[in-house]
Amino acid sequence: MTLLAGDPTTQLAFSVYENSGVFAVLLGSGLSRSAEIPTGWEITLDLVRRVATAQGVEEQPEWAKWYREKTGQEPNYSLLLEEIASSPDERRAILHRYIEPNEQDREEGRKIPTKAHHAIAQLVRAGYVRVIVTTNFDRLMENALREQGIEPTVVASADALAGAEPLTHSQCYMLKLHGDYKDARILNTDQELSAYPESYNGLLDRIFDEHGLIICGWSGEWDHALRAAFLRAPNRRYPVYWAARGTLGAGAVELATHRAARIVPITGADEFFQSLQQRVETLEQTQRQNPVSVELLVYSTKRYLTKPEHRIQLDELFTQETERLLTRLDGDDFTPQGSWSQNAFRSRVQLYESVTEPLARMVGILGRWGDGSEFILTIDVLRALHNHAGKIGSGLSVFLNLRSYPAVLVFTAYGIGLTKARRWKELHQLFSATLAMGNSGPQRVVSTLFLWAWAGGEQQLWQNLEEMNDRKTPLSDHLLEITTEWKASFVGVDANFELLFERFETLGSLASFEDHDETQLEEAAKSTAAHNGVLAWMPIGRVGWHRQSAQILLQELQNEAFIVELLESGYAKNSRRFLELFVQNFKGHTNRMHW
Numbered sequence: 001m002t003l004l005a006g007d008p009t010t011q012l013a014f015s016v017y018e019n020s021g022v023f024a025v026l027l028g029s030g031l032s033r034s035a036e037i038p039t040g041w042e043i044t045l046d047l048v049r050r051v052a053t054a055q056g057v058e059e060q061p062e063w064a065k066w067y068r069e070k071t072g073q074e075p076n077y078s079l080l081l082e083e084i085a086s087s088p089d090e091r092r093a094i095l096h097r098y099i100e101p102n103e104q105d106r107e108e109g110r111k112i113p114t115k116a117h118h119a120i121a122q123l124v125r126a127g128y129v130r131v132i133v134t135t136n137f138d139r140l141m142e143n144a145l146r147e148q149g150i151e152p153t154v155v156a157s158a159d160a161l162a163g164a165e166p167l168t169h170s171q172c173y174m175l176k177l178h179g180d181y182k183d184a185r186i187l188n189t190d191q192e193l194s195a196y197p198e199s200y201n202g203l204l205d206r207i208f209d210e211h212g213l214i215i216c217g218w219s220g221e222w223d224h225a226l227r228a229a230f231l232r233a234p235n236r237r238y239p240v241y242w243a244a245r246g247t248l249g250a251g252a253v254e255l256a257t258h259r260a261a262r263i264v265p266i267t268g269a270d271e272f273f274q275s276l277q278q279r280v281e282t283l284e285q286t287q288r289q290n291p292v293s294v295e296l297l298v299y300s301t302k303r304y305l306t307k308p309e310h311r312i313q314l315d316e317l318f319t320q321e322t323e324r325l326l327t328r329l330d331g332d333d334f335t336p337q338g339s340w341s342q343n344a345f346r347s348r349v350q351l352y353e354s355v356t357e358p359l360a361r362m363v364g365i366l367g368r369w370g371d372g373s374e375f376i377l378t379i380d381v382l383r384a385l386h387n388h389a390g391k392i393g394s395g396l397s398v399f400l401n402l403r404s405y406p407a408v409l410v411f412t413a414y415g416i417g418l419t420k421a422r423r424w425k426e427l428h429q430l431f432s433a434t435l436a437m438g439n440s441g442p443q444r445v446v447s448t449l450f451l452w453a454w455a456g457g458e459q460q461l462w463q464n465l466e467e468m469n470d471r472k473t474p475l476s477d478h479l480l481e482i483t484t485e486w487k488a489s490f491v492g493v494d495a496n497f498e499l500l501f502e503r504f505e506t507l508g509s510l511a512s513f514e515d516h517d518e519t520q521l522e523e524a525a526k527s528t529a530a531h532n533g534v535l536a537w538m539p540i541g542r543v544g545w546h547r548q549s550a551q552i553l554l555q556e557l558q559n560e561a562f563i564v565e566l567l568e569s570g571y572a573k574n575s576r577r578f579l580e581l582f583v584q585n586f587k588g589h590t591n592r593m594h595w
Contacts, residue, residue, distance in 0.1 A: 006190070008264040010270070011035055012241045014280035015144045015212065016128050021343030022238055022384065024131035024211040025120060029142065029219025030245075032270045035117075036110040037138055038098055044120040047080045047094075050501045099138045099181045105207045116145035116216075119273035124150055124172045128280060128341040131207055132174045135223055137181035142246065145172060149467075158317060160195040171342075171466070175203065177226060196225040202231040212238030214276075215261070216269050220252030230255050243272050279533070290427045294358045297321060298489045301362045305369055315377060321359050322381050326388050326408065328355045336395025336403065348402060349465065356406040359423070360413040362489030367417020367426075375426055378414050379433050382407055382445065388433045401456035404449070408456075411449045412504075414480055419426050419504040424569035427504075432512035451476060451539035452510060470595060476541035502549045503543035503556075505584070510571055513538045513582050533588030535581060544593035551585075 016023050016193065029037075038046065047061045060066040085091045101111035113121075121144040123129040131150070132141060145152050153165045167173050177200070196204070208229060208450040220227065228552070231254075240261035246270065256263065266272040289479060297317070304314035333351055338344065354441070363381065365578040389404035418427040431450075434442035447453050449475045452475070462474035471477050479502050485496055494500055516536045524535040543549050556562050563579060572579035 003339070007239065008262055010264075011273055012214070012264065012280055013116070013276055013283060015239060015241075016214075016276070017177045017280050017283040018210065018472070019132050019212065019238065021127050021341055022212050023129055023214055024133060024207055025129055026215045027120075027132065027134040027136060028219055029136055029215070030219075031134075031140055031255060032115055032136055032140055033217070034114045034268065034270050035112060035138075035140055036105075037072050043095075043098055044075050044080060046098075047084065048075055051080075051084065056497070084170065095137060095181050104474070111138075111140075111527055113144035113147070116273040117141055118147070119270075119277040121145045121150065121399065122277050124152075125146070125279065126280070126284070127346050129170060130170070130343065131211060133204070133207060134174070134176055135218060135226065136176070137177050137178060139180070141174065146175075148512045154180075155203075158199050161199050161203065163234045164448030172440050175200075175207070177223070177535055180566070194224050194374060195440050196229070201225075201229060205232060208233035208302070213240040213259075213261075214243070216243040216266075216272060219249060221249050222251075226249065226578040227255065231258055233259065234344075236260055243269070268307050297358050298361050298365065300368070301365045305374070307367065311373070314374075318359075318362065318381060320379055321362065322384055325355060325359055326384065329388060329403070329406065334399075334403070336392055336399035338396060338399065340398060342394060343462070345398065345402075346466065348399065353401065353409065356409045357486060360409045361489040364413035364417040364486065367414040367419075367423070368421050368441050368490040369417075370421075370423075370424060370426075372423075375429060378430075380409075381404070382411055382414075382433070382449075383435060385410060390438065398456075398461065398513040399452075404454070405456060407452055408449045408479075411445060412483060413486065413490070415502060415504050415508070418481055418501060419507070420491050420494070424565055424571070425505075427507060428511060428570045431508060444511075444515075447515065450512060451505070451541055453539045457539075471538075472545050473542045482544065499549050499552060502541065502543040502546065506543055506553050506557075507566075507571070509538050509540045510579075511565075511588065513585065514571075514573055514578075518578050518581070519574060519584075521578075525584065533584070533591055535585040535588065538585065538589070540586070540589050541594070544590050547590070550590045554583065556588065557586070583593050 001463045022204050035561055045063045048067050049060075049364070052060070052063070052066070058064075064075050067073075071081075081091050081094070085094055099111065114253055117140050120129065120141065123134075124145060125148045134141060142152055142154060144583055145252045150172050152172040154176065155161045155164050156179050163348065164170075165173075177196070204226075220230075228557060236259065240256075240259045242252070242256055242261045243264040244252075244264045248263065255261070264272065292514065301314070304310040304317060334348070359381070363378055365379055385407040389407065392400065392403065394400075412450040414476045415427060415430055418424075418425065418430065433445045433447040435445060435448050437443045437448065451457055452459065453471075457475050459472075459474060463469050463471060465474060465478055468478060469473040480498065483501060484497060487494070491497060491500070513536065516538075521535050543553060557566075557579070566579065567574050572582060
């Protein structure tokens with residue numbers, strides 16, 4: 001017996017986790033059953049009851065049996081709808097009462113998103129699922145997604161498909177094959193369901209060819225056009241998992257056999273999707289270091305740092321953690337080979353952050369409470385991470401550049417710690433320390449790991465992160481988010497951590513500006529109108545558009561006491577005039593970047 005024998009849900013969880021964004025879900029009416037939205041069969045029997053009652057028929061224990069005896073036929077959803085309502089508008093009105101929750105429904109928890117809908121939405125938010133295909137008219141799935149902060153691209157008609165965001169660009173693409181219950185163009189009858197528009201067929205062919213599939217709540221017996229699309233798909237590059245209560249019907253067995261689907265026995269959609277989501281989350285967490293061990297490393301760093309006699313233990317602690325991180329970075333999760341996708345980028349960024357977090361928080365402590373003796377240790381750590389990143393020279397350029405992201409995180413955490421402690425001299429030394437850059441010779445840290453001076457810091461790339469698509473400084477904004485999560489270890493209570501972060505980045509811009517020649521800057525200053533106030537290029541973070549912080553930091557840069565501190569610490573080439581030119585350049589950049 002194998003380890004996963006009899007446990008297809010865990011097998012599926014591994015597939016979903018290891019192939020983030022590859023699986024699509026196909027949802028049928030069974031998914032909404034626990035929300036007490038009736039299935040097509042239940043609606044059919046209720047329509048039989050309502051028509052018969054209107055004709056004076058007494059209540060029957062089995063309406064399906066009564067209908068067979070009365071008509072000699074099986075109750076048929078499509079035929080009943082066609083007979084009762086002759087137009088799509090009438091059919092939509094009939095369905096509305098079965099789907100739309102009233103006040104009492106909401107109070108009693110009916111016709112609202114189920115646990116299954118919420119679990120799927122969480123998988124979408126985490127980037128594991130990007131495509132949802134459904135035969136349902138209701139909006140439970142959309143509502144669950146919006147509760148997670150996701151606005152799906154919803155296609156419920158051929159017209160909507162023509163104007164929809166492309167499949168590859170959407171965080172969540174939702175194809176409602178039979179339409180939306182508030183749209184008169186819903187598909188109900190056998191005739192309406194016999195064939196899809198060609199645009200639908202093309203999209204379905206692509207989804208079934210390029211994605212794995214998780215099926216739940218769909219019988220596979222009806223929906224003739226969907227069955228045809230399923231049978232057209234020859235490709236089996238990714239698996240199909242069919243979650244089913246009981247045994248599959250003959251029509252579903254035909255489809256499952258055609259795609260070599262793996263059957264997942266379930267007791268209900270809620271239990272299945274909740275279990276799947278929780279197992280995927282567990283797999284994700286196993287890739288992160290134990291939070292208890294992280295806190296132990298943070299505590300040990302603080303304890304060793306306070307006593308000079310523990311310097312050896314401190315050095316050994318950092319050596320061990322750096323070696324652990326380097327070993328982890330050699331794993332298959334970080335190979336630069338592979339193809340680009342937004343979800344792959346998001347997942348890799350998140351994984352880099354999770355494995356680097358312990359070392360970054362430890363280094364932040366050195367910056368905040370160190371006495372200068374820790375500086376060489378920190379630079380050695382940075383150089384080790386940076387050199388390791390450059391050992392592999394072939395692969396996808398995005399992933400190759402991202403290999404030095406751990407060095408960026410460690411550099412940022414140490415710099416913020418130094419900024420909090422107002423250790424301006426050591427902060428300037430950090431910016432000015434050199435890193436080996438192969439044939440190009442050594443380069444300063446600020447010219448290698450700071451904002452878009454870093455090879456991996458391209459603006460358009462970092463706009464692929466969630467909620468960063470319209471940001472002017474997505475990398476800076478994201479680094480603020482990450483260090484905000486870590487700051488308790490090395491910043492403590494700070495009334496305005498955002499301003500502290502932006503102060504660090506502003507001083508980084510000043511250190512970067514030092515690459516320019518003062519004489520040339522003076523020449524540029526004579527024609528500032530031609531340059532719109534910008535004298536020279538320099539990387540600048542979120543303070544460039546965050547006007548309130550920019551005003552505060554500009555006041556600091558023109559404060560006499562702070563000017564003296566900066567110049568004595570080596571900034572601005574120890575030149576007051578050079579600092580004035582930086583302030584002018586800073587203003588020019590902020591004027592251009594302001595929203």
